[in-house]
Amino acid sequence: MNRRQNKIITISFLVAVLCCSIFLILYALRDNVIFFYSPSEIEKKVSNDDIADGSLIRLGGLVLEDSFQRGEDNYVSFVITDLKNEINISYSGILPDLFREGQGVIAEGYIEIIKFKNKDNILKKQLKFNASNILAKHDENYMPPEVSEALGLEY
Amino acid sequence: MKNQFVNPGFLVNYIRPLTPWCGGIAILLVMIGLWFSFYNSPIDYQQGNAVRIMYVHVPSAWMSMGIYSFIAISSFFGLVYGHITAFSLAKAAAPIGATFTAICLISGSAWGKPMWGTWWVWDARLTSVLILFFFYIGYIVFSKSFNDFSKGEKFSSILAIIGLVNLPVIKFSVDYWNTLHQPASISKFGSPSIHIDMLIPLLIMFFAFIFIFIHLLMIRLQLELNNRRLNIKNMKSYGDLK
Known part of the structure; x- marks a missing residue:
């Protein structure tokens, strides 16, 4: 019986240590694990x-x-x-089927930071985004078109 | 009574007559489920007909996680109590779970191309499911790479328990991080955000997959137990086992 309890304690300890280490790793990597940044995060x-x-x-949003x-x-x-x-995107290529105004999309590409001085001589930064790839997101709602029309969603 | 089910011989006698019944129910449910998902379910307001991939993708994703938990729990009981049946159940379930994970990854990829515009991205959900697949492969390879059965069982069981940490990462990956993959529709707080006409085929397919799993598990459990018997016989004849 004692040996059995020892095993249970060893395995539980192993799992607990692993959980903590995985949590710490993912916490440290939280900036890299996310798939895209929002416009606010990029501005910051x-x-x-x-x-x-x-x-x-x-960049996702x-x-x-x-604006299209x-x-x-x-x-x-x-x-x-x-x-x-808000960030302006320019892209040339084929857009995914789900791409619409109001839809969640992710743009993959190069950011251009244009520094200029305004008339009060204060340094300003303007962002331009040249996308090389556009991905469409869809939400977790699944319903027939009749229902979405009844709910007043435009698609 | 409790100890009888742990006894492999008793268990095999008990499940052998049930095996064809489970297979029959599985075939019936798959037929009903496929009929529902192809002919008797509405198209989605955004995705059109591509939403029908969900009826294979989502149940196989649930199965891949459920079977992994089953393997890890069986391995735990195997390690602690030393039951042959627990190890054999875990080993019998592993290739089935790996197949469901592969189906989930492939169908998800086929769904991602028309909807998202890409076959694959390295976002948190997709990557963590791929890691789950590697854990399955690792478990299968590890459990077979020792001449001594019991050694392989012990090491692969530890691997299975380590991989358990991955399951909450998969589950919550879509909530904690920005991902391309959408959040959960059904297993979330509040009412499911899926229309009832789509929920019915999804659940039928899920039960069909559960019965496929039980059916295959019953067959593979008998195989694993026989393999074990053969292995012990071989080891005795080569003098590995004193």
């Missing part, structure tokens, strides 16, 4: 000089309503927002 990082000009990042514009040769531009901050 740029103002803290954590992101260099021309670095490759993923909603496509701002009435189509240019020549598959060139598109739109605005990604998290309802606090």
Whole structure:
């Protein structure tokens, strides 16, 4: 009986130590485990000089309503927002089927930080994002089209 | 009564007549479930017909996690109480669970391409499920890589218990971090955010997968127990076992 209890204690201890170490690892890596940054996080990082000009990042948020514009040769531009901050995206290529205004999307590409001085001689930073890849997110709601129409959702 | 079920011979006598019944129920449920998911369920307001991949993807994801917990718990009882049946159950379940995980990854990939626009991304949910698949493979390889059965059982059981840490990471990955994968629709607080006409085929497919698992587990358990008997016989004849 004693040997059995010893085994239970050893295994429980092993699992507890593992849980703690995995938690600490994931906590330390929390900035790298996330798949994309929101516009607000990027604005904050740029103002803290954590992101260099021309670095490759993923930016996620909603496509701002009435911001989508189509240019020549598959060139598109739109605005990604998290309802606090907005970043302009330019992209040329094929968009996923679910891409719409108001839809959650993730843009993968290079950020351009343009530094300029405004008329009061204060250094300002403006962000431009050149996406090389656009991914669409969909939410966890599943329903037939009739139901979504009844709920007043536009798609 | 309790000890009888731990006895392999008794257990095999008990499950042998049940095996074909489980298989029959599984086939019936798969047929009903597939009919529901292809012909008698609505399209999604955003995803259209691609939502039908969910009826295979989500149940196999649940199965992959459920079977892993089953393996880890069996391994725990095997290690603590030394029951042959517990080890054999865990070893019998591992390839089935690995297959469900592979189905989950492949169907998810096929779903991701039309909806997200990519086959694969390294976000927290997808990566942690891939790690679960590697744990399954590692468990199977480890349990077979020793001449002495009981040694392999012991080491692979420890590996299975270590891998248990991965399950909460999979479950909560979509809540704690920004991921491309959407959060849970059914296993969350509050009412499920899935329409009832889509929930019914999903649950039928889930029960079908459970019966497939039980059916295969029963067959594979008998195989594992026979393998074990053969292995002991071989070891005796080669003089490995004194």
